Amino acid sequence: MSFYNFRLFFYSLLLAGWFISCQEKEQSFVLEYPDYFPKPVYGFDNNPLTREGFILGRELFFDPILSADNSISCETCHAQAHSFADHNLTFSTGINNQTGLRNSPAIINAAWQPSFMWDGGVNHIEVMPFAPITNPIEMAEDFNNLIRELNEHPRYPQMFREAFGNPEINSQKILYALAQYMSVLVSKDSKYDKVRTGNADFTEDEGAGYTLFKNYCAQCHVEPLFSDFSYRNNGLADVNGDTGRGRITLDPEDNFTFKVPTLRNISLTYPYMHDGRFRNLRQVLDHYSEGITAHHNTDPSILKSGKNGMNFSETEKQELESFLRTLTDYTFISNPHFSN
Ligand code: HEC
Ligand code: HEC
Incomplete structure (x- = not known):
């Protein structure tokens, strides 16, 4: 290899390295918000925000697979057009047409919220989805059943691998992915x-x-x-x-x-x-x-x-x-x- 060729080879290695690191950067996501917002409460400490984690959380949020009879998704009661509150219903309709006694709140700027629900009954965004998924009048799903269904699904094992490095599906990863998706729902352009x-x-x-x-x-x-x-x-x-x-x-x-x-x-x-x-x-x-x-x-x-x-x-x-x-x-x- 002539000196010139070697140099070219060396520079293309550098270029390749630079390209790979740029791609890696694209995989990790930062939460964007205006400088007049305070610092978010949720710091993603054990659950680093990534593009793939967010995409998996989004897929789960819109998927009725999260309910016992696969009829109700999070989006059923939290619609984007309504700022992720319900479709102007007083009380949301859960599984088997059941209704509760509280109005479905908007899900926005959730990463700034120290607690959730009208009464603050849930104190962390990473456990938040557990409540609706298992609530008998909302989604009434059993986590073991959900994990089995996700494992048998044509896309989810690959999506879990992309988000968390291996295809094992467990309740923690489901909750982490949903926490990532909800945290990214930042409203700042009014x-x-x-x-x-x-x-x-x-x-x-x-x-x-x-x-x-x-x-x-x-x-x-x-x-x-x-x-x-x-x-x-x-x-x-x-x-x-x-x-x-x-x-x-x-x-x-x-x-x-x-x-x-x-x-x-x-x-x-x-x-x-x-x-x-x-x-x-x-x-x-x-x-x-x-x-x-x-x-x-x-x-x-x-x-x-x-x-x-x-x-x-x-x-x-x-x-x-x-x-x-x-x-x-x-x-x-x-x-x-x-x-x-
Ligand atoms: C003392 C604190 C306090 C003050 C002052 C206050 N609010 Fe509220 N506001 C609340 C609380 C608490 C709720 C929720 C109450 C509930 O649902 O039981 C609420 C609910 C609301 C809601 C309904 C939100 C929703 O998502 O359903 C609106 C709209 C609202 N307030 C507007 C106002 C406006 C406008 C003013 C001033 C004129 C005001 N509030 C003053 C505490 C306050
Ligand atoms: C059947 C309707 C229904 C479904 C399905 C549902 N929710 Fe909710 N959600 C509600 C209602 C109603 C509340 C308020 C409950 C309360 O305060 O007691 C709520 C509260 C919340 C809150 C708290 C918001 C705040 O400001 O405190 C979050 C976050 C949330 N839901 C996320 C989800 C996620 C994630 C899913 C899917 C795993 C989901 N919900 C499925 C109806 C629903």
Whole structure:
């Protein structure tokens, strides 16, 4: 080999090495979010985020194989077009047409959530899917049965190999893959975000609504995720004895408190509240304005301007609603990477 040829050979080796490392980089994924978001709670410590792990999680999320009779997928109750809440149903329909007593929440920015469910009954994203998969009125599946079905499937063993390095399928890997998929569902492209990054301006109504929002709502629906993830009572009358957080902690001070939900994509996720009692945003604003039923755990900030609530004028309600609509992220609900 002449010196020149050797050099060429050497450079092509270098080039090949560079190419392989670029490809490897493409396999691992970073969670992208704006600099005004806090650091996510979920750090992928034992479950490194990879493209293949995310793709496997997405496949599982949309697959009814996760339910006992292969009729219900996660997507049945968590649809992308509705910010991964249900299709505007008060109560979701699970296996054998059964329904529960709580409204299906949106799944967005889950990597920032310290706990899950309206009552915070699940405290880690990696165990979260266990609840719906085994719940007798949601998917009613047995993990051994699910693992057997996945092993017999024409594609899954290969997908598990690609995601985790070997084809063994177990419950931990199923939960890890779903945690990866859910974590990547980051909503950050609403008009509100464009205003924050200097790429849009609020209209006069939206701006007035934002000021009201900061005065009356933002202490619980904390920006930029629009929740502080605490449990509060926002003055809803008890209709079915659901004591919320109190059921988990058994502390009477937690009775009838529920997790403060995010308001991102709120225009897409009606009906509202843990039991879906309000059909539209106007009913929600009427509630905060003059529909409060005080309970001894009702948060004092809810009673701000009087014992029935915040007493908004008609104009103020319209302004607040205009602002809430700036939280809709159309890029998120049409992102092809999130869908099957
Ligand atoms: C039959 C309808 C149904 C199915 C199927 C279903 N869910 Fe849910 N999901 C709900 C309801 C209802 C809640 C709220 C329950 C509660 O708070 O008690 C919920 C809550 C959640 C939450 C918590 C969100 C939050 O902000 O606290 C996550 C995450 C979630 N589901 C993910 C999944 C995944 C993953 C699957 C599939 C493995 C799935 N769900 C299947 C109805 C469903
Ligand atoms: C004291 C804390 C607190 C304040 C202040 C507050 N909220 Fe809430 N908000 C909550 C809690 C808690 C819930 C869930 C209650 C439940 O379902 O039982 C909620 C639910 C909602 C929902 C329904 C979300 C969904 O996904 O169903 C909307 C919309 C909403 N709030 C808007 C507002 C607006 C607008 C204001 C100001 C006018 C406001 N909130 C003030 C705590 C608060």
